[in-house]
Amino acid sequence: MLSQFKNISPVYRFLILFAALSLGWYLLYNFILKPYTNLDIAVIDLTATITKGMLETFGHTTFIEGRLIRIAGTSGLWIGDNCNAISLFALFAGFIISFPGNLISKAWFIPLGIILIFILNCIRMMILAVMDTYSRSWTEFNHTYTFTVIMYAFIFLLWIYWINRYSPLAKNKHVV
Numbered sequence: 001m002l003s004q005f006k007n008i009s010p011v012y013r014f015l016i017l018f019a020a021l022s023l024g025w026y027l028l029y030n031f032i033l034k035p036y037t038n039l040d041i042a043v044i045d046l047t048a049t050i051t052k053g054m055l056e057t058f059g060h061t062t063f064i065e066g067r068l069i070r071i072a073g074t075s076g077l078w079i080g081d082n083c084n085a086i087s088l089f090a091l092f093a094g095f096i097i098s099f100p101g102n103l104i105s106k107a108w109f110i111p112l113g114i115i116l117i118f119i120l121n122c123i124r125m126m127i128l129a130v131m132d133t134y135s136r137s138w139t140e141f142n143h144t145y146t147f148t149v150i151m152y153a154f155i156f157l158l159w160i161y162w163i164n165r166y167s168p169l170a171k172n173k174h175v176v
Contacts, residue, residue: 010100018098025090034081043084047118051125060130069125074132077125077139085121088151089114095159105166113158120154 008016033039048069055062061072070076093110124147132139164170 014098014100018094021094021097022090025094029086029090040081040084040086043086044079044081047084047122047125048079050122051129054122054126055129058126058130062129069129071129071133074129075136077129077132079125083121083125085117085151088117088121088155092117092155092158095155096162099159099163099167101162101167105162109162109166113155113162116158117151117155120151124151 044067048064048067051069052062052064055071063070063072063076065076067079068076069079092113096106096110096113128139128143128147131142
């Protein structure tokens, strides 16, 4: 069966592996990690703490109240499970794992990419908190649209960088 998998088109192989990993992640997260661990809360707490530090570095008096991070004088931002970037970590890891390449390169690039995505998410939270001091509608719009595009584009660029630098395609020519 494995030999047949290697004989199919690389594009189909990537899509099948990515779909299988996505399904596996969905099942693991929704039926084990989410109900039986504090993973979401731990990542939310770390995100809030780092975001608070970043805001205070720029002179903002900031408070963390459970899942709420707020600059003094604002109603604050609620950090939901979907805002902690765990699903983005999994998406990024799935892209890298599914694409052909050296396991050693994958083993260090995936954690590095997750750290970079996490940092970008903290920057996103910081900017949204500052926007909230000016306009709740700006915050809502940018949360829903601008930062969604930025986060997914960043993951895509990390993936393209990895393909161009560390995949078998890199030896031939750059993909993008």
